[in-house]
Amino acid sequence: MASVADGINAGRETIKLAEFHLGPDERGQRMQHGIDGLKMYRRTWDDDRKSFVDSPVKDWAEHIGSSFRYLGLAWRDVAPAFVPKRQADGPTYQVTATGVVRADIGVKAAVEAMMRRKKRMDG
Known part of the structure; x- marks a missing residue:
């Protein structure tokens, strides 16, 4: 009251x-x-x-x-709903209605990921 x-x-x-x-x-x-x-x-x-x-x-x-x-x-x-934090095992990706893919990753991390993929493909 x-x-x-x-x-x-x-x-x-x-x-x-x-x-x-x-x-x-x-x-x-x-x-x-x-x-x-x-x-x-x-x-x-x-x-x-x-x-x-x-x-x-x-x-x-x-x-x-x-x-x-x-x-x-x-x-x-009202207590907010508990949302468990996602494990940081990599970026998350979203595809927009226009087909654009967005990731929650910075430029530096994207370049490093690209270099790791390139090494795996070359190696």
Whole structure:
């Protein structure tokens, strides 16, 4: 359990890391609706106490803002999936859609590998 203020602070920290991608389709319209909801998420000012009310304004933006608040609280608690490190037995290769082969190897290592292959073929 966390207070609303803790959730709002977690949401503020999360929004610094968030990426919003608007597309030309319906998904982009829904994303814009979410962004507008975050902009409209607010609390009212209490003149008697000279401070903001603890709970947010109950309107259409409250659901959007609260869900982002919960995301800010929850996403840090999720442990990343364990991915075992690959043994360094050589470079990995990927073929792109255009047929280009890419390897995670530097120029020096590529030249050394080529020289070793050449020695094996000549030898």
